[in-house]
Structures are given as C-alpha cells and as structure tokens.
Amino acid sequence: MPGHRKLWGFSERGLRLRHQMRVKEERIAELETENAILHLKLAEYQERMNRSSREAWPYALLRTRQCQQGSVHAAFLQLGYLTRKLQQDVKELRSSFLVLLQSHQDEYQNCLSDIMAAVQGEQASSEALRACQSEAACLQRCLQELDSRFRLEQQRRRTLHNSLVELKGNIRVHCRIRPFLSFDKELDGSASQNCNTPGEVAHAVDDETVLVRCALPGRPPAEKTYSFERVYGPAESQATVFGDLRPLLISLLDGYNVCIMAYGQTGSGKSYTMLGPHSEGDSALLSDALEDLGIIPRAAEELFRLISENPSRSPKVDVSIVEIYNNNIFDLLAKDSSTAMSGSKCQTVTTQEGRSEVPKLTCRAVASAVEFVGLIHRGIQLRVQHPTLVHKNSSRSHLIVTATLTTASSLGSTAPQSSQASLQKKAGAGNRWTTSPRASSPHTVPVDSADHSGQVLARLQLVDLAGSECAAVSGVTGVALKETSFINRSLAALADVLGALSERCDHIPYRNSKLTHLLQDSIGGDAKLLMILCVSPGQKHVAETLRALKFGARARQVERRPSRRRPPSSQMQKPGLGLAGSPTLL
Template sequence: MPLFINRDQIFAHQVHLLEHKLRSKEERILELETENAILHLRLAECLGKLRRDQEEESKALNHQHQRDAQNITQTALAKLLSQVQAVKQDLSEVFAVYVSFATELEEQSKKLLEKVEQASSSLNGHHGDEVQNLQARVAALERSLEEEKERCGAERQRRKELHNTLVELRGNIRVHCRVRPVLPFDHIQSSSSGSGPASSEEVVYAISDDTVMVNCLKTGMPVQNKMFEYERVHGPEDSQDAVFEEVKPLLTSLLDGYNVCIMAYGQTGSGKTHTMMGSQPLEEHSRTQQEAQQGIIPKAAAELFRLISEKPAESHTVEVSVMEVYNNEVFDLLAKDEQGKAAGQRRDVITTSSGTSEVTSLTYEPVCSTSEVMQIILSVLKLRAHCPTLVHTDSSRSHLIVTLTISSKSPNALALARRLQSAKKDMQRSPQKEWWSPRCRRANPAARHSSDELFASTASSPCPSPSHSPCPSPRHSISQTPFRTKLQLVDLAGSECVGMSGVSGAALWEVSCINRSLSALSDVLGALAEQRPHVPYRNSKLTHLLQDSIGGDAKLLVMLCVSPTQRFITESLQSLGLGTRARQVQKELPRRKNNTLKVK
C-alpha cells in the first residue's frame, strides 16, 4: 500500500521548529543585553573612581605648588625688606648731606649777594663812565656786524655773477675725455696677420691735461699721430674724485638759475656707467673706499644737497625722475603698475607754449638726501634694457636719464633779469614776431613798444593788469611763480657699429635706434656749431627730451669715454670726433647781469 506524504504536515512541522529556534535566539539576545547593561554599569563605576583619583592627585599637586610659591614669595619678600631697609638708611644719610650742603650754599649766597651789592655801589659811584663806554662799544660792534652781513650778501651775489661768467667763458658746452685702463676683455686673438698690429695694443694716450693722442697703426704704413684737444682729459690713473672735481662748478650754476646736463658718450665697455654710476665695492671695504668708487651721479647729488644746506631752510625742494629712451620711445621707470610695482610705462615728449620740452605724466619722487636718490635709482635699474654683445656680456641698450628738478621758493632776481634780456635779444633778432616775451603771444601791433622802452620799465608792458593778463609783469612773476631748474645726468647707450656688437635678429633694431638717436645728437651739435636757424631737436626723442639742457643758456658737459686699445680704435676715433664737433659750438657772449632789478 503506497504511502502518501502530507506536505501540509511537513510544512507545519518545519514552521514549528523554526519558531522554536526563534524563541531560543530571542532569549539569548535578552541574556546578552542584560550582560551588556551590567558591563556598562561596571564601566561607569570604574570611570568615576578613576576621575575621583585624578582630582585628588591634582588637588594634592596644587597644594604642593602653592606651598612652594608661598615659600619662594616669603624668601623674596624677606630679601626685598632687607634691601628697602638699606635704601632707607642710604636716603637718611643723603638727606643729612643735602641739609648740610643747603645750609652752606645759603650762607655762601648771602656772602656773594653782599659782595655784589658792594661792587655795584662802587661801580655806580666811581665807574659809571666805563660802563657807558662799554655800552657804546657794544652798539658800535653791533652796527659793524650788520654792515659786514650786508657786505657779505653783496659779495655772495657778486660771486654768483663771476662764477656764471667764468663758466660761460669756458663754454656752455664743455667736453671732457676719459681714457679707461686696459681691461681683460681687451686681450683677444687678433684676426689679422702676425705682422699687423695686435688688437690689445694700446694706441690711445692722455698725454696732457687737455690733449689726447691716437696712434693710427696700419700695416705697411708709417704711424700717424692724431691729436684731440678738450677742456679736460683724464688718464687711466685719474680717480673718480679727480673726474668729479672738474664737474663740480656746474652745480653752482644750477642753483643760480641755469639748467645743467652731464652726459657720458662712448662705445660699450668704454666706462660710461662706471663714470656716471660708479662701481659697488665689497661690503668689507670702508665707507671712505665706497665713496671713492662712486660716480658722477651720487657725487653730484651729494654736492647739490650740500649747496642747498647752505641756503635758508626749506628754500629749495628736490624731486627725482628716472627715464630711459629705448627704441626711440621714452619710458618712465618710476611709474607703478596696478599692483604698485615699478614698471616702465611709455610717455610722450611735448614742447610747451614757452618753448621748453616736457614729458607728459612723468613720475616725480621728492627726495631729501643722497641716499634717497640712489635708493630710487638702484631700485629701477633692473628695468633698463640690457643685451649681451661681443664687446660686453651685459650691455645697456637704452639711454638712461636721471633728472633732479630743483624748485626754489624764492626765485633769483638775476636769473629773471637774464631771461628777460634773452627775450629782448630774441625780439631784436626777429622783429616780425608779434609778442614782447615768450609768455605773451597776443598779436596787438598797437600795443607794441620798442625793446629798449619795454625792458626799461615794467609799466610799458602791453598787458594792462597782472591779475587779468596772460603775461604777468616781472615783479608779479617773481612773487608768484616758483623757479625750477633741472640737472639731467645721462648714461647713453653704446655707440659702436653693428659689426662690432655682433648682434643679430631683433637686436639689430635696437642697435639701429641707438645709432640713429646718437646721430641726431651729433646733428643737433652740428647745427648749433654752424649757427643754423633751425636746430633738429625733434629728429629723435633723446634730443627732444634734452632740448632744454643742450640749447639756450643751459650748461652741457659731454664726458667722452674711450677705450685705449687697437681693437676699438674706430669707435674711439668716432667718439673723439663728436667731441671735437661739440667744442665748435659757440654760444652768445656772457650777458651782463642787471644788478638794478629790485624785487619787492
């Protein structure tokens, strides 16, 4: 008989077994939860006991520290108390000495007062005439002192006139030459044959204080000596101080109302930057040695501030600006970018209505000492364009122009008289012009007078009222307009040709711009030497920028820096030739100063 399995019963039995297992598991879970709760209680009890132990230990440590601090404090107080007692004892002794001295001083004062009374009574009785004589002598000495002060002022004014006359007699454009010593980079392999002259052979000599001799050596030809004469020639042995001593007189003219420009001209490696800026010696050198290595720029700034210190306080203010002319563009090296960092920005050069050149939006920094001037200059020198050439590994490819502008709060009457006389001579030369001074350009033929009558009296001016007129009278100009002069110190770029520099590619444009600007400078000097009616200042940004310091009655000193060796003889002859051309410039004879001009 077959067995039939009831599946429902089987499933019911399995469900029963699973429910039994589930109940056993739940009971086990309850047991574990109970054990877990018991363990948590025991852990809490252990933590509480541990915390109480720690608190007791910290309290014990605090009590111990407090006891130690109390002991230290008590010891210190005991020492302080003993010191206070000693000080009190010393004070009592000092007070006793003071009382004794005060008593003695009072007695001595009484005795002295008695003696003074006796002496005054005796003087009143017997020496009254001597006192009156002494008073009269004091008054006479005071009057003599006032007279000497007035005489000193007159002599000081006379010295200014004589100094300016002396500088003008020497020539408003002066040319100095400096021959540098032979340097290591002069000794190179000569490309010519062995019978020709060696490139490192010395051929340029300073044979006297005013003469340079050049030996022109050519293969198979006799030696030809060329002589060049200048106002002053410095040999390789001359120091920086000796070079500056010949430059120093120009700075006195600066404060007397003349613009002054000092520029270094020559090829790369001829010593222009060393002459203008100087070299920085090692830190262990003394201060005297560091000053001896300074160039014309720091020494000129120091001399300028020394001269200003001799003037009345706050009568002069000085501002510095630094520019470079690179690729015939003017860049302001003191201009700041958006982050406040120095970044050269392009500027334009314009000619004002008065005929002077001006750089638009140029940055000026006020300075009060030489250190401030040099700190500003050195901070922006890294912005100057440089490029390695065959002559020098760090050749400057731009013209650096440092300008010190001096503003005088009390303008010099003689300087104004000089400018009025200059305007008078301009009118005499060009009578067809319809203005009586550079500041008045009104075309009014009925108001024009003769030049003699015009400058003989300020009342003859065609302008009716200084307060409403565009051309104020000289007296009004003196009292209202500040007087400004400029000292421009120029380190020109190298004047060598492209073949000597050995550059290529984009650097060729730099060399081309440098040579064109230097050629424009030579053309300006040539036009002045030949007294042409038109001087081409605007052919280059360099000459346009330096127009006020080259033309007119400004004082210009050209420092020719030349190399002594055969390797650079072509560039040396070119530099010496430009100096000879500049010496041919003949300006007007020194004008007699009008000492009768009075300023009220």
C-alpha cells in the same frame, strides 16, 4: 725428534754468544789498561811541559826586554832627528814671521795714511754735501713755489677759459680714457698681428690733450691729437673726475640749469663714470666702496651738502628718471617689477615757449642724498640691458636723471619746519650708501591745488647715453641688433644737431630723435652743458675712439647763447610739465 734438534741448536748458539762475550770483556780490560797507561803518560808529559815553561819564561822575558830596548833606541834616534828638524823649522818660521811682521807694519802705516786722507776727504765731502743739500732745499722751495704758482695760473687760466666758454656759449667737453683691461687683449689678439701698434693706442699727453696712434686697414700709420677742456688718463680716479665738475653744482644752486652727459662706445666706461661699478644683485650706487662711486651718487651727496649749508633757502628736490629705448621714452619711476617692459610710455611735446616737455611724468620728492640714490637704484634696475661680445652688461637705452630744484612761492604755503630739519639732518648722511627705509611713495596731486605752487630754481640733468657700437664687433643679432640700430641712429641725430649748431644753420633737427628732442633745452638752450667722452684705449676700438673724439671736437665748436642765471618763476604744478617745465608730482 724435531723438538730435540731445535733445542740443541739454541744451546749451541748460546755457547757461542757466551764465548764472544768473554772475548769482548777481555778486550775491554785490555783497553782500560792501555787507557790508564796513556793517562799516566799524559800526566808525565804535562808535568814536563810545565817545567819547560817555567824554565823558558825568564828567557822570553829577557828577549822581550831586549826587543823593547831596541825599539826605544830607534825611537830615541827618530826623536832626535825630528827635534833637530823642528828646531830648523822654528828658525825658518821665526825669520818669515819677522819679514811678514815688517810688511804688515808697513802696510798698516800706509792704511793709516789712507784712512787719514779718507777722513779728511769725507769731511770735505760732508761740507760739500751740506752745501749741496742747502742749495737743493733752496731749489726745492723755489720749485714748490713755482709749482704752486703754475697750478694757480693753470687754475686761473682754466677758470678764465671756462668763463670764455660760458660767454661764447660753447659746450665744455672732457675726455676720459679707461684702463686697458684683460678682455681688450683678447679682442686685440687678431688685430695686433696685422698692425704695427698693438695694445694701447689712445694716450693722455697732458691734462688737455689726447694722442691716438692709429693704424687703420688700408691707411698708413698716423698720430692724431685732440684738445679738450680736461683729459683724464686711465689712472685718474672717480673723485678726480667729479672734482672738476663740482663747481657746476654750485652754479645749480645759483640758478643755472646744468646738464652732465656721458658719451662713448659700448664698454668704454660711461656707466662706470656716471653710476659706478656694476655688481650682480646689487647696485654699486649702494656700495661702501666710496672711491668707486660715480658722478650721480657723488652729485647727490654734494647737492644736499650744499643745500644744508644754507638752510634758509633749502629748496625742494624732485627727481624723475626716464630711459629712451628704441626711440621710445619710458618713465622708470612709473614701472614696477611686473611691468618692466610694458611700463609707462611717454611722449615729448614742445610748448609755446619752445621748451621740450614730457606730459604726465612721474616725479618724486627726496629729502636726502640717501633717498636720491635709493630712488635711482630702484629705477635703473628696470633699465634694459643685454650682454654683447664687447660688454656683458651693455645698456640698451639712454638714461636721463633729472633733479628739479623748486622753492616755496610767496603766495603759497611754506615748507614745514620739520621737513627742513629732516633735510638738514640727512644731508650729511651720504658717506654710507644704504637704502633709506622710508621710500617716497607716489601720490596724486589735484591740478588746481595752490599748495604745491612754487618757483623753479634750476634743473640738473644727468645723462648716461647708450654706447655706440659696430654690430660686427659686438656680435649682436635679433632684438639686440634692432636695439643697436636705434642707438646708433639716435647718436647720429645728436651729432647732426651739434653739427647744425656749430654751422649756425637756420633749422636744427631736434625732432629727428626722441633723444635730441628731449635734450633740446640742454643742448641748444642756456644750460651749462658738460659732455664727458669715454674712450677705449685698445687697437680694436680705434675707429670708434676716433669717432667719439671727432664728436667731442665738433661739440666744442658749438656756440650757443651764453649760460644765464634762471630767474625764479612762480608756476603752478600741472600734469603736463616734465623735464623742461615744472615736474608733475604723482
């Protein structure tokens, strides 16, 4: 029974669904009919709209044309108004143009008149300028002529003055002011705050006058002037300095003994003046910077140049190099790199003739300026140097280079022709400082050998003194302080000797120092002595600058016996003769 009931329920439900489907199908048929009717109405309305559009198009075209005609009419009216306004502006522009043209024509006429007047004035000015130029050229020629005459008269006056100095036996003194360097500003920094004259205080007024503006503590500012035979300003070159002492080398070959000495405080330019600029690892003596070469390499080149001009009398040149360190004399040519500080120590003795000699001094013969300079380069590498606050390469000893000129004796053997030819060939080779590959090696000569007897012609001494210094300024201590003490004492002894000579005392204290004892013949003898004072321009060093200038002024007052030509004397070369006697050849 239950299965029959369930089956009956499904049949009843299917009947209901079929009924609903018929109802839906009838509704769909009705909707399709309504849709077809609507499509027909839509087609009808579209047809009516198309007919209305076709009927309205002529009216719209007509309206558009009417609007366009109105716009064209308004534009035409506006155009007429603008045309009338433009015609009015053209009339105004034409009238203003005529006025402007007239004014420009008037201005053009005025400018033309001004130009004609300017041309006429320029022609007159040109004529006046040509006249002025002609007059200026005439004045320039007159000025050049006067300048030439002035220089000639100045040279003649200086020559006469030098002759007078030689006749009086005075020492010639030159002064050189080095440039103001960067470390001077650092040293002057503290001093410049408490003085009215910071910076440079030493100036070269002219070729013969030095002006010092000093403001020492506790003293009012003052200006002091000093006169010397020649004064070099900071801008003057090494060549200028050497040019004034070149005649001394001519005198050397004429038989006069010559001594050139550089004096001044530490860092004032003495070694630069005598040797040239310092360079690490190599010497400036061998550099290619010819304009910076010092007096010593220039003197070597000039000496052999003069010798080459007269081959018939070519003398032999022997060189010795010594340093005076802590009042002891050391032979630099007897040293080597392993015994730099324990080299040959020498003593100074006085002969019966009153001449100073250094026994057993090493001398080496040189045949050219290249050998001369190379020998000095090797020697000064052993010179004692220590850095200070004033100078990082301060020389702690006095350097003395001696070149002895000897000629072959009439009793001895003459120099071989090959040696003379070699000397002449190398004399002109000093334009490029390079070390000669052939170094003169020392060799022992028998005492009684007659082959090396000769006539001493003259002697050239080139002296680079150690610089005076104040320990408080240089900041030295220990060994360097001891060196400073010996340096200052030897320079004080030199000042005492000059003072005694200027006052013509009966006793001259040459033996108070090895320096003065060694240079006795040059200071108090008959040599031509030229002293170059090197001074610093800075305010910090004004006390040392004044001390150096006073030293030079005192040196000028020394009257010695007149410089005389040394007659060639035949002497045997003995191991006891050194700077003052004939050199010992080793």
